[in-house]
Amino acid sequence: MPRFRATAVVAAAALLMAGCATGPGLAKTNSPRRTVQAGADANSPDPSTTKSAQAGKPVDPAFAAERLRLINPCALIDKDVLQAVGTPSRYTSSSYTRCSNYMKDKGGKTLNITLDIGYSLTSTEVKNATKQIAGLNSGEQKLSNTSCFISAVTQESPAQAVRVQVSTGTGGTEACEPGRTVLEGAVRKLRGNPQKYSPPKGSPVEVDPCTIVDKATLAPVLGASPRALPYGLHQCSWTGQSAQMQIEFKTARIPADGKFDSKSVEADLGGGVKGYQAFKDGSFPTCELVVVRTKDQSNAGEIVEFIVAASKEKELDRCQAAQAFAKAVLPSLPQA
Secondary structure, three states: OOOEEEEEEEOEEEEEEOOOOOOOOOOOOOOOOOOOOOOOOOOOOOOOOOOOOOOOOEOOHHHOHHHHOOEOHHHHHOHHHHOOOEEOOOEEEEEOOEEEEEEEEOOOOEEEEEEEEEEEOOHHHHHOOOEEEOOEEEEEEEEEOOEEEEEEEEEEOOEEEEEEEEEEOOOOOOOHHHHHHHHHHHHHHHOOOOOEOOOOOOOOOOOOOOOOOOHHHHHHHHOOOOEEEEEOOOEEEEEEOOEEEEEEEEEEEOOOOOOOOOOOEEEEOOOOOEEEEEEEOOOOOEEEEEEEEEEOOOOEEEEEEEEEEEOOOOOOOHHHHHHHHHHHHHHHOOOO
16 A cells, blocks of 8 residues: 655645656646635535535445545556556646546547546535436536546535546547546446555544534634535635634645745744744735644655635734644644
């Protein structure tokens, strides 16, 4: 079973999963930044989307979040799945839950496949999931003849999916058809016994970010009744009183100077633990605080990112609040 090792960083940290990859690479993505601002739009994942769904329960135990967090996504699109639509190349990954293969179709044309597990869907996407793939409700978004997104709903409340993104070159195959084939194969493998990560000691990969934070930690910034907004399997945000707090576990290449941002400054979190914080001004001023949790000899590792943001009008030392946030949560995470 693979351990985590990083490959490259371009703006955000990227990770190549050992055991999946044959060489270094950086996964390409069209997905938006995951940070959800306070007052998120009406299409944000909503726990009340499907009244018939049991809140927090997958449609099948195979898709339970605690199981998915440890599954290597590259193992779900291994060669026997990809060879059904073309000629596989090397595997690359930019997060715990994403794997890509920039391959060729059967005619030798470009065929790029990216798989995400635990992918958060909007209420509109769940409503439009009117097709079926491998026994799951599915929906398609065809942006052009060369670009297609297909999602198989694995949980309805909050809504999550296994999602395949396909892009093809000019003159290549139509994008959705190979996407359906790959997604069906991935779901089939997910129901079986796919390869899992063997995380290093201190890894936060198995932690549910929405349950690791208690209300007492959130209350000084957000008030007594913040609204939780889970995103994917490793991120959770809370909003209230013109402010937002967020925690996310990520894979990353650890910079030698600890500065994940050019504006980063070191913060002492006590007990010998250091964080690196960066304040970002704007219409919604934000402080981002990064703490390294694991690191190997090649400086590949895992981090936890704490974010505190609030409207300009709110009197709040955002970086001080981010440090308090980190100090409250870190003792509850797995220790190295």
